[in-house]
Every structure is written in C-alpha cells, then in structure tokens.
Amino acid sequence: MFRHRESALVAALLILALVPFASSSQFVANLAMLTAVSAALGQAWNIAGGFGGLTSFGHAAFFGLGAYTDAILQTRYGWNPWLTLPAAAALGGGAGWLIGASSFRAGLRGSYFALVTLAFAQAFETLATSLDITGGGSGILVKLQPAPAHFQFADRRVGYALALALLAIATVAAHRLRVGRFGARLVAVRENEDAARALGVRALRVKAAALALSAAITALGGVLYVQSYLYIDPPTAFAPERSVEMLLVAMIGGAGTLLGPLLGALVVHAIADTTRSLIAIPGVAPMLYGVVLLAIIAFLPGGVARLAGIGARA
Amino acid sequence: MLEVRGLSRRFGGLRAVRGLDLDVPAGRIVALIGPNGAGKTTSFAMIAGFVRPDAGRVRFAGTDVTGWPPERIAASGMVRTFQITQPFAGLTVAENIRVGAFLHEPHARVAMARAREVGTRLGLGGLLDRPAASLTLAGRKRLEVARALATRPRLLLLDEVMAGLTPTEVNETVALVRTVCDEGVTILLTEHVMQAVMALAETVYVLAEGALIARGPPRTIAADPRVIEAYLGKGAAARLADA
Numbered sequence: 001m002f003r004h005r006e007s008a009l010v011a012a013l014l015i016l017a018l019v020p021f022a023s024s025s026q027f028v029a030n031l032a033m034l035t036a037v038s039a040a041l042g043q044a045w046n047i048a049g050g051f052g053g054l055t056s057f058g059h060a061a062f063f064g065l066g067a068y069t070d071a072i073l074q075t076r077y078g079w080n081p082w083l084t085l086p087a088a089a090a091l092g093g094g095a096g097w098l099i100g101a102s103s104f105r106a107g108l109r110g111s112y113f114a115l116v117t118l119a120f121a122q123a124f125e126t127l128a129t130s131l132d133i134t135g136g137g138s139g140i141l142v143k144l145q146p147a148p149a150h151f152q153f154a155d156r157r158v159g160y161a162l163a164l165a166l167l168a169i170a171t172v173a174a175h176r177l178r179v180g181r182f183g184a185r186l187v188a189v190r191e192n193e194d195a196a197r198a199l200g201v202r203a204l205r206v207k208a209a210a211l212a213l214s215a216a217i218t219a220l221g222g223v224l225y226v227q228s229y230l231y232i233d234p235p236t237a238f239a240p241e242r243s244v245e246m247l248l249v250a251m252i253g254g255a256g257t258l259l260g261p262l263l264g265a266l267v268v269h270a271i272a273d274t275t276r277s278l279i280a281i282p283g284v285a286p287m288l289y290g291v292v293l294l295a296i297i298a299f300l301p302g303g304v305a306r307l308a309g310i311g312a313r314a
Numbered sequence: 315m316l317e318v319r320g321l322s323r324r325f326g327g328l329r330a331v332r333g334l335d336l337d338v339p340a341g342r343i344v345a346l347i348g349p350n351g352a353g354k355t356t357s358f359a360m361i362a363g364f365v366r367p368d369a370g371r372v373r374f375a376g377t378d379v380t381g382w383p384p385e386r387i388a389a390s391g392m393v394r395t396f397q398i399t400q401p402f403a404g405l406t407v408a409e410n411i412r413v414g415a416f417l418h419e420p421h422a423r424v425a426m427a428r429a430r431e432v433g434t435r436l437g438l439g440g441l442l443d444r445p446a447a448s449l450t451l452a453g454r455k456r457l458e459v460a461r462a463l464a465t466r467p468r469l470l471l472l473d474e475v476m477a478g479l480t481p482t483e484v485n486e487t488v489a490l491v492r493t494v495c496d497e498g499v500t501i502l503l504t505e506h507v508m509q510a511v512m513a514l515a516e517t518v519y520v521l522a523e524g525a526l527i528a529r530g531p532p533r534t535i536a537a538d539p540r541v542i543e544a545y546l547g548k549g550a551a552a553r554l555a556d557a
Contacts (some may be wrong), residue, residue: 181416181425188413191402198362199395199465200388200417 006259008064009308013262020160029156033228035269036163041221042249042261043170043220049247050255051177052207053190054100055110059246061099061124062092062215063239066167066222071140071232072133081142081151085223087112092219100211104204125238139233142226151227159228166224167262170217174258186210187256218246253298254303263304267296315340315469315500316392318415321370330356332524334370336502343491343501345511345532348521349545354504355397357521358473361502362394363387375468389417391468395475396457397504401446408433408442410457414464429464436460436490451478455487463494466494470494472503476510488513512536520544 004149012182019033040109048054066088066176073079073087103116128134146154177183191204197203226232236242253264271292275285300307316338323331331353338344346354359365361372363384372380374392383506388394393414398427402410411429412422419425433442436456441449449457455475462470472491476484488510505511511518511532518535522544528535535541539551546554 082356180422181420184409184413184422187405188402191404193399194364194384195396195400195402195461196413197384198364198388198394199399199414199461200385200393201413202385 005308009259013259016266017164021157026156029160031269031273033156033160033163036160036167036223036264037224037241038245038249038269039265040163040170040260041218041246042239042253042264043167043174044214044217044221045246046214046250046255046257046261047170047174047217048096048211049178050250050257050260051183051190052186052210053256054211055114055247056117056211056214056243057114057247058119058121058243059215059218060238060240060242061117061223062096062218063222063242064121064124064128064232064234065095066092066219067226067232067237068128068134068140068222069219070223070226073140073235074142075140076133078095080149081223081227084221088219088223089216093216096215097208097212099215100208101204101271104207117198118243121238121240121243125234128234128237134234137234139231139236144230152230155293159224162224162227166217166220169220171258171262173213173217178258180207182206190256229306248293252293252303254305257303257305260303260305261307263308267304268293315375315504316361317373318357318361319371319373321357321372321378323356323360323365324368329524331360331367331521334521334526336519336526338500338502340500341495341498342516343495343503343514343520346502346504346521347506347508347511347518347535351523352521352544353524355473358394358471358504362392362471366392388427388465388467391480393462393465393467393469395462395473396455397473397477398482399454399458401449401452401454401457403447403499404444405446406443407438407446407449407453407457409465410446411438411460414461417465419523429460432460432464436463437486445464452480452483457478459487459490467499469500469502469533472505474504474506476505476507479507484510 020029023029045056046060049056069088069091070084073084084282099117099120103113107117129137134140144152146152170215177186185196185201185206188201189206189293193203222237249264249268251260252267253262272289275288279285279288316540318334318336321331321334334357336346342406346357348354353552356365359366363379363382366381373379374390377390379387385440402413408426408429411433415428416426419428430442433439436459438456438460441453446457459472459475476487479487484507491501491514515532517529519526520535520541527540527544528538542551542554
C-alpha cells in the first residue's frame, strides 16, 4: 500500500545520486562516495540483520577479510586487483557461512549471536596484527598506479560510481529477498523459528545462507576501500566502530525495509558532517552526533523509513 | 500412514509419555485425547520431530522418521499445527500462509495464489491482507490450519485447533476437517472439545498420565469406565452408574 511513495522516493534518491557527477569538486565526490559505501554496507548488513533478524555486531570481520584479501593477493601474489573481487566475495561469504552455521547449530541467537560476531571481528583484528602476511600492526600499502587496469582512479567520481554499483548489488539482493521464496523463508524464521520449521523451512541453512550473502557483499566493500585509499591496517579493517556504523545505518533507516539503509546512510552522514562543521570544540561533535542518533532510535524505533511512510517491513 | 511404537519421553522425574503405540491408517481421522497434562502435546512434539524421544519409533508412510528434524518431517508430508498459535506476527495473513505454500512451490506468484485460495477456503478471505497479529484467537487457529494445509500435507497433525472457539466456530471447523479428510489428507488430532472428537474420529486413543489407557471407536470410549475415571476421578464411573 506504500508502493507509490516508495516509487517516488526511489526517483528522488536516483536524482540525488546523480548530483555529485555534475559537480567537479573532488570534496563533494569523496563525500558522496563515503555515503554510498555506508549505504551499501548498511544494506548488506540489512540482509542478515534486518530481513533475517541476525543482529551482527561484527560485520567488520567480513569487511576486513575482503580488504585484506585484496591487499594481500595484490601485493604479495601479484594479482590484478579486479580479480580479487570474486576472491574477496568468496572468502567473505565462506566466513559468513562458517560463522553462521556454527553459531546457529550451537543454538546462539539474539545478543549471544551478536557477541559471537563481535568476538570474531576482534579475533581477526588480533590475527591481522600478529601475522606477517598481513603486515602486522603497520598494515599494507598498495602501490599508487592510477589506471583503470589497476582498479585505481584519480577522479573520485569514478570511486563514487563504483560505490553506487556496490549499493545497487546489495539493493537488488535485498529486493529479491522481498519478492522471492528465500526471503520469505528468512523472514518467517526471524518471526518464529519453530513455526517456520514446522512448515518445512530449513532454518539453520536459511540463516547461514543469509549471513553468507550479507558477508560476501560486505567483503566487496572492503575491496573498494583498499582501492580508494590504497592502505589497510588492522583497526581500519576490523574496529568495532565499523561494525556499529553498518548496523546503525540500517537501524536508523529502518531495518528489514528495502530503502531504509539508503535513508539511514544519508541521515547518519548528514548528522555527522553537520555536527562536525558547526561545532569546533573537540569532542562535542561526536557527542552531539550520539545524542541525535539516540533520539532517532528512541522516538523512531522503526527507523526513518517508517517516518517516510514506506516502513512496511518485508 | 503413521505407525508409532513404544514412544517414551521423560522430563526430569516426570514420565511425560510412556510406551505410546498408535496407528493412523491412510485416509482416516484418528483422535488422541486425555485430561490436561496427559502427554498429548509431548506425543505430538515427538511425532513431528520437535522433541527427541527417549525410546520408541515413529514410522511415516513406511519410512522410519524417528529423530528427524521437524523441517525434514514436514517436507516428507507430515505437518503439525501448534496448540499455542505461532503466527509470523509481522507478516500479513496471506504471507503467513504463503510460507507453507512455498514448501513445494518455488514460484512466488503461484505460491501466493495458492495461499490466498487456501486462506479463503478457511474463512480468512476478508483478512488476507491484514497483519497476522491483528487476528482473534479463532482467526489464529484457522491460520495455523491454513498454513499447514498450504504445504499440501499427506498427514495433518492438529493440536487442539478447536480450543477456545465458540460452538458455531467449532461446527464450522468440524465440517472443514471433514472436507480436508475427504480430499485425501489423513488426520491425527488432539482435542478437548468432545463434541468434535465424537463427530470426527473413527478411532480414539486415550492418554492419562503419559500412558495409553484405552483405544476404540468414540461410542465405546465414552462409556469406558477407565476413561471416565481418568477425567472425573477414581470411583466416578461407579457413582455415575448408581445415579
């Protein structure tokens, strides 16, 4: 019943997405790219956390895994960075499947599952800090070679376009969840696992597959990051802040809705940038940012999407 | 169709079900009755794979399904409903039923069409696009049956689908269960509403304190002193006979 509003919002978002291409400012393009990456990662999180109710606090594990896959294959094994994309997706997806299957088999859900994912991200950070192949605490630098063949672009607008492409992949995946059998089963398991199993839904497998899909897309985000900043180190890859941003974008926007993470990324970045530019006193901006986010969570539990009238959860 | 032998389950010191033997022939309606706490729901849970039995076997359509997970049992054609209704609260009524329809139908449109058809048949026609959470108790009981039916089961396990319904609703449900059976679905039900049991079941099994105390056609069962005592207390049968 909200389809009209949803179409209008899609049109508005598409137009908004085109604006940065019209500007020649690298600053604007960079801001747009960061927002699009946030939206893509939020949407990836939304696939597991929103549609599946699998509230992960450790999605940075998959982001970092993707980033390191790219950096290691490129610098240590001479891979072309484009080819690291499928490798990162496969590794991220595999890790998601393993973490999911083992946690769900052990009966972990809700906050216990959240803690397990957090622990995995922390463990990965420790590993990345102590291993040689990851460059330890100093991380990995990728050689600057700005050329399309090397997946490096001097113009930030291209980076922005790639981020939009990732966002499109994540959103198409979420859309398919909303219309198809797999998504219907995933949502059924979120709503009532026993009832779903009584109707023949293989709950364990459905949840593990959702986490794998979510993780694979998140890992692609890690590759984009490395190709944009040509550098990765353990805290950048695996810090809890990164995991929190993904879930925050999805929840602020409206977890389990198709357009929620897009709105969430816009709102979160708008608030962060406004508070930062308005207030010069150190420490106050992040505090204000936190207060605004708290207010949204307290007064809009369904997220911004519900406010916009498109909050029908799939 | 269903063959249960020596099914037993203990919860701590409580022997919830002791050596249950039960047969449901294809195409029939069989009832499992007994006072509260007799072990009916535990028996159902064991048959449908939700509770692992300590001992005993469950054979369904010639296959030993003991210890199978519930989703596998459901996929093989034995589907249960829940006494305490378990709707997918955030979904609409039609979406709820569609989850059942999706079991053997991968196409979303076809599954939705079937879900709406099953829902309409169960008297949920005007409520299909409403959230399942908004249904009354009677509506939620129907939704349980609709979801299970949408899977196109061979054997339907109905766990107290009439409890809490008005007499009119009970009559409607009895007629519905009869139709479903006539269409080739075998049915095992537990029920407290005796009127429904009498009207539907060809064979009745009576459980008391976890053990089977009687089996037979409903008329015989209703007159059985052991059954009357199980429900009304020791000596009740004699007192009734005197009165």
